[in-house]
Amino acid sequence: MALLQISEPGQTEAPHQRRIAVGIDLGTTNSLVATVRSGEAQTLADEFSQKMLPSVVRYLKDDIEVGAKALQTAEREPENTIVSVKRFMGRSLDDVLKTYPELPYQFIGESKELVRIQTSGGAKSPIEVSADILKALKKQAENNLADEIQGAVITVPAYFDDAQRQCTKDAARIAGLKVLRLLNEPTAAAIAYGLDSKQQGQIAVFDLGGGTFDISILKLEKGVFEVLATGGDSALGGDDLDQAIVDWIKENCQLPTVLSSRMRRVIKEHAKAAKEALSSSDLTKIHFKLDDNNEVNLELTKTQFESLIEPLVKRTLIACRRALKDAQLKTAEIKDVVLVGGSTRVPLVRQKVAEFFAKEPLSSIDPDEVVAIGASIQADILIGNKPDSDMVLLDVIPLSLGLETMGGLCEKIISRNTTIPVAKAQEFTTFKDGQTAMAVHVVQGERELVKDCRSLARFELRDIPPMAAGAAHIRVTFQVDADGLLSVTAMEKSTGVQASIQVKPSYGLEESEILEMLKSSVEYAQDDVEARRLAEQVVEAQRMLESLNNALTKDKDLLSAEEYQSLKGSLDQLATLCQGSDADAIKAQIEKIDHDSQEFAAARMDKSIRLALQGQQVDEI
Amino acid sequence: MAVSVTEPAAQRVKHFLENRGKGIGLRLGVKTSGCSGMAYILEFVDELNEDDQIFEENGVKIIVDAKSMLYLDGTELDFTKEGLNEGFKFNNPNVTDECGCGESFHV
Numbered sequence: 116m117a118l119l120q121i122s123e124p125g126q127t128e129a130p131h132q133r134r135i136a137v138g139i140d141l142g143t144t145n146s147l148v149a150t151v152r153s154g155e156a157q158t159l160a161d162e163f164s165q166k167m168l169p170s171v172v173r174y175l176k177d178d179i180e181v182g183a184k185a186l187q188t189a190e191r192e193p194e195n196t197i198v199s200v201k202r203f204m205g206r207s208l209d210d211v212l213k214t215y216p217e218l219p220y221q222f223i224g225e226s227k228e229l230v231r232i233q234t235s236g237g238a239k240s241p242i243e244v245s246a247d248i249l250k251a252l253k254k255q256a257e258n259n260l261a262d263e264i265q266g267a268v269i270t271v272p273a274y275f276d277d278a279q280r281q282c283t284k285d286a287a288r289i290a291g292l293k294v295l296r297l298l299n300e301p302t303a304a305a306i307a308y309g310l311d312s313k314q315q316g317q318i319a320v321f322d323l324g325g326g327t328f329d330i331s332i333l334k335l336e337k338g339v340f341e342v343l344a345t346g347g348d349s350a351l352g353g354d355d356l357d358q359a360i361v362d363w364i365k366e367n368c369q370l371p372t373v374l375s376s377r378m379r380r381v382i383k384e385h386a387k388a389a390k391e392a393l394s395s396s397d398l399t400k401i402h403f404k405l406d407d408n409n410e411v412n413l414e415l416t417k418t419q420f421e422s423l424i425e426p427l428v429k430r431t432l433i434a435c436r437r438a439l440k441d442a443q444l445k446t447a448e449i450k451d452v453v454l455v456g457g458s459t460r461v462p463l464v465r466q467k468v469a470e471f472f473a474k475e476p477l478s479s480i481d482p483d484e485v486v487a488i489g490a491s492i493q494a495d496i497l498i499g500n501k502p503d504s505d506m507v508l509l510d511v512i513p514l515s516l517g518l519e520t521m522g523g524l525c526e527k528i529i530s531r532n533t534t535i536p537v538a539k540a541q542e543f544t545t546f547k548d549g550q551t552a553m554a555v556h557v558v559q560g561e562r563e564l565v566k567d568c569r570s571l572a573r574f575e576l577r578d579i580p581p582m583a584a585g586a587a588h589i590r591v592t593f594q595v596d597a598d599g600l601l602s603v604t605a606m607e608k609s610t611g612v613q614a615s616i617q618v619k620p621s622y623g624l625e626e627s628e629i630l631e632m633l634k635s636s637v638e639y640a641q642d643d644v645e646a647r648r649l650a651e652q653v654v655e656a657q658r659m660l661e662s663l664n665n666a667l668t669k670d671k672d673l674l675s676a677e678e679y680q681s682l683k684g685s686l687d688q689l690a691t692l693c694q695g696s697d698a699d700a701i702k703a704q705i706e707k708i709d710h711d712s713q714e715f716a717a718a719r720m721d722k723s724i725r726l727a728l729q730g731q732q733v734d735e736i
Numbered sequence: 737m738a739v740s741v742t743e744p745a746a747q748r749v750k751h752f753l754e755n756r757g758k759g760i761g762l763r764l765g766v767k768t769s770g771c772s773g774m775a776y777i778l779e780f781v782d783e784l785n786e787d788d789q790i791f792e793e794n795g796v797k798i799i800v801d802a803k804s805m806l807y808l809d810g811t812e813l814d815f816t817k818e819g820l821n822e823g824f825k826f827n828n829p830n831v832t833d834e835c836g837c838g839e840s841f842h843v
């Protein structure tokens with residue numbers, strides 16, 4: 116007979132209708148699948164008792180290998196063995212080529228389309244490769260559960276954009292899995308520790324994996340998780356710790372200048388083993404034979420190792436500080452710290468994280484499994500095995516959204532790390548008299564000038580009734596829905612005419628690009644301030660040129676020829692200054708003209724009042 | 737009338753109860769459904785009903801309601817592995833017929 120599991124009171128399923136759901140950690144380096152059985156979340160192993168499935172797929176002419184078997188051949192057949200496909204999810208060919216110029220794959224596709232990889236088994240998109248990994252995990256789970264999987268919760272990085280999330284869902288669909296929901300990895304880790312049952316508090320999730328580092332700050336309120344901020348380094352992980360030891364080995368013994376690829380692998384494996392050994396002992400021996408039969412015989416102490424990796428650990432803490440700043444929190448306000456990723460087993464990492472947050476991080480669950488465990492707990496709830504629970508999880512936008520204003524400046528409407536869904540509106544006006552159309556240029560980024568931000572879309576609002584400059588009220592609304600879809604609407608308030616556009620702000624944006632954009636906004640902060648000042652002065656000058664030149668043409672008769680020449684001369688000078696980059700000079704010239712033209716302005720005012728009063732009786736006014 | 741639990745099954749039940757953090761014991765029962773008449777119930781117990789009978793064996797409490805008892809008398813609950821799969825198994829002497837998959841039965 117079928118083997119049974121214990122259900123919650125009153126939740127026993129009818130035969131053949133067992134609600135079996137799994138949680139899947141679809142990782143860059145390794146993937147895991149877990150489920151809740153008899154109320155206990157556990158990761159499911161394959162027939163070799165391996166819980167971690169390397170996220171590697173090898174495409175042969177008529178066969179597909181996934182996992183450890185594929186990994187073994189990665190070196191022999193790199194062009195057909197796809198590793199770390201997660202990096203390519205939702206990315207266009209251009210993005211991938213720009214970010215990873217040195218990969219062994221033959222990428223194909225149109226420059227702006229989703230990338231594909233040419234293999235012996237045909238052209239494969241990252242979605243298909245991920246689907247093959249998911250299929251293997253599904254099979255692994257079904258072998259364990261002797262039943263069909265009814266649904267899955269798949270985890271994604273908190274910074275994954277809509278395109279990447281959609282690709283993940285598509286991959287699951289191809290693999291024949293029903294996605295109950297996508298769950299942010301840090302949130303899954305927090306759920307694994309049961310932090311969702313606490314009432315409230317801020318949680319930091321420190322995830323140091325094989326090749327990536329992510330720090331996420333979550334806020335928990337009444338069982339609802341909200342991602343306050345995310346940060347990290349897409350090129351920092353356990354591999355870098357290994358590399359630090361490799362470099363140390365090279366420094367400390369005579370190695371041939373050119374190493375065979377086999378030798379490089381051997382050294383790397385020994386470095387990794389040394390790292391793992393030093394998690395539980397103070398000294399380890401590194402011993403192996405070189406190709407020329409010379410021997411390498413070294414001893415590495417824990418203290419030495421720690422000084423080697425200290426700069427790397429420091430980098431993670433800098434990212435933590437930045438994420439806290441983004442979340443507008445102090446370390447003391449973090450209630451719990453959760454460790455995720457195999458590299459958090461390194462004692463120095465734990466120690467430094469504990470020091471930084473001034474509290475002992477949670478680490479009782481295997482850091483490799485914790486995300487899958489959390490996902491399976493969520494899956495169990497969503498499939499209906501725990502009817503009393505409900506969890507709503509919110510997301511944030513990774514980069515600020517705004518629009519271009521006069522002078523090429525970027526006006527931010529929704530700032531980064533705002534939780535979605537969100538809608539925000541701001542009013543703008545016309546720049547010129549009688550202006551009947553307005554171009555709306557939607558941009559994304561943290562910089563002050565539009566040219567340094569990413570252009571998302573452009574559209575025009577037409578049929579604005581002709582009015583004096585600054586008289587029109589144009590309301591621009593930015594709305595981001597729960598799926599990350601942005602719609603921008605511009606409406607002229609007096610007539611109600613409107614125009615709008617929809618964009619996926621994140622499509623084709625590489626995570627490293629996002630990080631780069633954030634980094635440059637800090638690096639160029641000072642330049643940006645100056646650029647903004649200049650642009651603002653230029654806009655101000657142009658406004659003055661526009662209105663004064665109009666006035667001079669219209670009311671020339673109010674000025675003596677001399678006054679007229681002087682003002683005109685000043686204005687021409689201002690126009691010339693605007694071509695340059697001296698904000699102070701422009702400002703001074705504006706002030707000078709403002710001063711010089713005061714009498715002219717007063718005269719014009721008198722004239723218009725006179726005109727208004729002409730032929731009117733006193734009692735009519 | 738009685739039911740029993742094997743040592744491995746009792747160990748697992750204890751473990752799962754501990755992991756769950758609450759619960760009096762384990763409910764065994766039957767309900768009418770399935771492709772062959774009856775199906776087993778295997779649930780954690782938070783509250784007892786009036787007609788419940790409690791058996792304590794190998795350190796765990798097994799709870800059976802009066803009606804189910806008629807179908808379960810003499811049943812032994814076991815925990816086994818089949819390949820990669822693992823779970824609980826009812827060894828019920830009253831069963832005369834099972835559906836192909838064994839998830840439901842006749843007495």
